[in-house]
Amino acid sequence: MRKQGSLINTSHVAVPPTQGIKYAGSKLQLLPYIFRILAQVPDAKTFFDGFAGTTRVSQAAAQLGFATTCNDSAVWSKVFATCYLLSEQPDAYYQEILDHLNSLRGRHGWFTEHYGGKPLEGKKPFQIHNTLKLDAIREEIDRLHLNDIDTAVILTSLILALDRVDNSLGHFASYLAQWAPRSYNSLDLAMPQRFPLRKRHRVLQLDIFEAIQQMEGHDIAYLDPPYGSNNEKMPPSRVRYASYYHLWKTVILNDKPALFGKAQRREDSRDTVTASIFEEFRKAPDGSFYALKALARLLKEVKAHYVLLSYSSGGRATWESLLDILHTQGKLHHAVQVDYKKNVMATMRWTHAWASDQKNLEYLFLWEK
Numbered sequence: 517m518r519k520q521g522s523l524i525n526t527s528h529v530a531v532p533p534t535q536g537i538k539y540a541g542s543k544l545q546l547l548p549y550i551f552r553i554l555a556q557v558p559d560a561k562t563f564f565d566g567f568a569g570t571t572r573v574s575q576a577a578a579q580l581g582f583a584t585t586c587n588d589s590a591v592w593s594k595v596f597a598t599c600y601l602l603s604e605q606p607d608a609y610y611q612e613i614l615d616h617l618n619s620l621r622g623r624h625g626w627f628t629e630h631y632g633g634k635p636l637e638g639k640k641p642f643q644i645h646n647t648l649k650l651d652a653i654r655e656e657i658d659r660l661h662l663n664d665i666d667t668a669v670i671l672t673s674l675i676l677a678l679d680r681v682d683n684s685l686g687h688f689a690s691y692l693a694q695w696a697p698r699s700y701n702s703l704d705l706a707m708p709q710r711f712p713l714r715k716r717h718r719v720l721q722l723d724i725f726e727a728i729q730q731m732e733g734h735d736i737a738y739l740d741p742p743y744g745s746n747n748e749k750m751p752p753s754r755v756r757y758a759s760y761y762h763l764w765k766t767v768i769l770n771d772k773p774a775l776f777g778k779a780q781r782r783e784d785s786r787d788t789v790t791a792s793i794f795e796e797f798r799k800a801p802d803g804s805f806y807a808l809k810a811l812a813r814l815l816k817e818v819k820a821h822y823v824l825l826s827y828s829s830g831g832r833a834t835w836e837s838l839l840d841i842l843h844t845q846g847k848l849h850h851a852v853q854v855d856y857k858k859n860v861m862a863t864m865r866w867t868h869a870w871a872s873d874q875k876n877l878e879y880l881f882l883w884e885k
């Protein structure tokens with residue numbers, strides 16, 4: 517029997533604007549719920565975003581006045597975080613560079629060779645008129661020898677521009693057979709929507725277990741790990757970030773890597789090389805899931821007064837198993853299930869009796885260590 521949770525209203529939570537690419541597990545839609553819950557944490561000033569992805573949560577936290585540490589193992593996330601949380605040059609400075617890059621003539625290079633499709637070909641991530649521009653722009657960015665922060669602003673602009681003209685379903689593990697209408701548009705670099713930096717922020721690109729060794733205590737840690745998959749028939753259907761977004765790594769590094777497979781992925785994006793422990797769907801010899809063990813260890817070791825944990829109903833860990841971990845130590849303040857498509861958030865009080873049969877729910881747990 518499903519028990520009705522109490523509904524929480526998020527309509528009056530003003531979330532600052534954020535920017536990001538299409539990203540599996542992006543918390544764009546969840547931001548009002550996240551900050552509605554965090555508003556209840558008293559006197560919080562410092563915020564750690566451990567699996568930052570698009571960095572949208574960090575962008576919102578920074579604008580809401582938190583001194584923010586933004587971490588993700590992926591290089592594209594570090595580039596976005598550097599752009600939004602560390603760059604201080606005025607827009608005019610970057611606009612001149614973007615205008616110069618936009619004015620370059622396209623040229624045939626490595627990206628066109630591997631990722632550019634002609635109008636009658638499909639199943640490529642970009643149309644050739646845009647990879648020609650990408651080849652010219654990416655070579656020129658290296659030639660300009662900008663410092664790391666300025667390079668991050670320009671690369672963020674380039675990735676946002678590529679994301680607006682791509683031919684994907686939101687990742688680069690496969691491409692659409694028929695060109696997406698947006699892929700006909702022209703690649704055009706625009707100024708990233710940065711905001712004034714009122715606090716000193718920090719950017720890390722580390723495995724989460726190294727990051728928590730390096731971090732000082734924070735008032736709040738927001739943890740949004742990959743969910744793996746609970747689809748027993750097709751566990752490989754889970755999101756694998758390194759393989760889904762290999763192309764952004766290549767655009768950032770411009771290292772012309774060895775590629776494999778139909779989607780032309782980087783060799784180093786194979787599961788055997790880069791899969792995250794949180795994406796692991798198998799069980800350890802003791803019978804418990806690796807992903808769940810990793811989560812339990814993370815909650816134990818993270819140095820924060822409060823933790824807001826995000827998870828999904830399609831993930832490897834169940835609602836009940838998460839409650840089990842969160843009840844063994846600390847104090848669970850909120851256990852919430854969000855159906856953001858219906859704009860509903862329900863607080864579930866500490867019982868295990870909640871039916872988790874609903875599809876596509878987002879879970880949020882506010883936990884005090």
Ligand SMILES: C[S@@+](CC[C@H](N)C(=O)[O-])C[C@H]1O[C@@H](n2cnc3c(N)ncnc32)[C@H](O)[C@@H]1O
Pocket residue numbers: 539540541542543544566567568569570571572573587588589590593722723724725740741742743757758792793794
């Ligand atoms: C669910 S997504 C986070 C989405 C993010 N909150 C957003 O709104 O865009 C999970 C992220 O965890 C990162 N990740 C996976 N394993 C990691 C690890 N061991 N340490 C740090 N980051 C990791 C992935 O690169 C991915 O960006």
